[in-house]
Amino acid sequence: MRAKQDNCTAILVGRGASLDGSTMIARDEDSHGGINEKTFMVRPAKTYDELYVSKYNGFKYHLTGQGCRYTAMPNDDQNEGVWDEQGINEYNVAMSATETEMTNARCLGHDPLVANGLNEDAMLAVVLPFVKTAREGVARLGQLIETYGTGESNGIAFSDAKEVWYFETGAGHQWVAARIPDDSYAICPNIQVIQQVDFDDTEHFMFAATIREFVSQHHLNPADDGFNFRNIFGTKDEADSYYNTPRTWYGQKLFNPEVVQEPTSQEMPFTRRPAHKLGVEDVQFFLTSHYNGTPFDPMGSYASGDAADQKRYRSIALDRNQESSILQIRQHVSAAFAAIQWVNLGFYAYSPYVPFYTNIVDTPANYQVAAHQVEPTQSAYWLYKTLEVVVEPRYHQYVGQINAYRDDCQSYAVGRIDEIDRAAHELRDEALTTYLTKANETTAAKVTARTQTLLSDFIRQALESSRYRFDRGDNL
Secondary structure: OOOOOOOOEEEEEOHHHEOOOOEEEEEEEEOOOOOOOEOOEEEOOEEEEEEEEOOOOOOEEEEEEEEOOEEEOOEOOOOOOOOOOEEEEOOOOEEEEEEEEOOOHHHHHHOOOOOOOOOHHHHHHHHHHHOOOHHHHHHHHHHHHHHHOOOOEEEEEEEOOOOEEEEEEEOOOEEEEEEOOOOOEEEEOOOOOOOEOOOOOOOOEEEOOOHHHHHHHOOOOOOOOOOEHHHHHOOOOOOHHHHOHHHHHHHHHHHOOOOOOOOOOOOOOOEEOOOOOEOHHHHHHHHOOOOOOOOOOOOOOOOOOOHHHHOOOOOOOOOOEEEEEEEEEOOOOOHHHOEEEEEEEOOOOOOOOEEEEOOOOOOOHHHOOOOOOOOOOOOHHHHHHHHHHHHHHHHHHHHHHHHHHHHHHHHHHHHHHHHHHHHHOOOOHHHHHHHHHHHHHHHHHHHHHHHHHHHHHHHHHHHHOOOOOOOHHHHO
């Protein structure tokens, strides 16, 4: 069984905080090691009447009713579970599951985790096909957690064209969800982040039916008034100040540079209004960052401190990166082609984000395979993992080319979206879905070709710069 680890970094952006009015939920899916083969797939719509059984922990649930089509980022090897992770359904509801979190021992003592409860590996499969709004997604997941419990503490993001929600589980059956204010963003590392919950404000908060009674009965609230979920259920231990809070600090430093905070602070707010509107490129930069421009950059950039500073905090971009998705629901185009899933594979600081429209029936062939055998010509996952292996030993030699390549791919992606939008505007129904499916293939093929060319150039440069090169005149 796959070990559950503290991984991943998430960012959520309300429509009023984004440049173009999009909602965005995004997450880096990291692993406990350097390899966890990921693919990009489409799950077709179908009528369900089947028992879902998790290969990961044995969770069972009878799925019934009509389920819609959705995209997903599953593991290639599903012997230990599906792990669909992140996707957008045909109703333009996005779901990212999950951000690993921790509940304190006191709360777990009163409501232990459930060994065969609903866990990360199954959440997308039992929720996303059956919901038409983000709020419905929160309600369905909440009902399942209350009924079946969970074996993990997690944060789950939902969004649609109007709303962005963050859902957190605390203990076996307790949960709350907070709607991100339209004009704000949230950074979510591997700790509980939701703070004050207003039980009378059902427009912005949802919660387990039992949670207030649970907290009161077991005397869990350390405050005289209010209900701070983070303070009641979270850990807030010393390790959090080095593994988790620096990631919040860096995100808020990027988007609110006027605010002075310490990386180890346990009191940084869950949401902030950004000093400027955020584009998809801002989200990309944060998710691929490594404390750039600070003493804590482990890659040893110009501003990095000494060796101790460089290893002081857990970086966002690091060797355990597997896939990163930005789930963007746009406002200014038809709902039929408003949803885009930006996918980054490999080591995020070296790889580009590729935009995929999600009103599709299939994904590019090289995004569907990531078998244990390393095949960079057949698998997008292995192509970008190979790029990581080549770049890392010569990062400072290659970083200029890497940054230029990533900027070039992003400019191509932006222009490509403009091009596809113009053509899509004239199409409807099956013709539109067919067009978007083929358009994604063209986009992916173009970025794949650029990556293969870059990789070839790097290998040639490496062969010409071997430390063991000997010229005839060296010792004459």
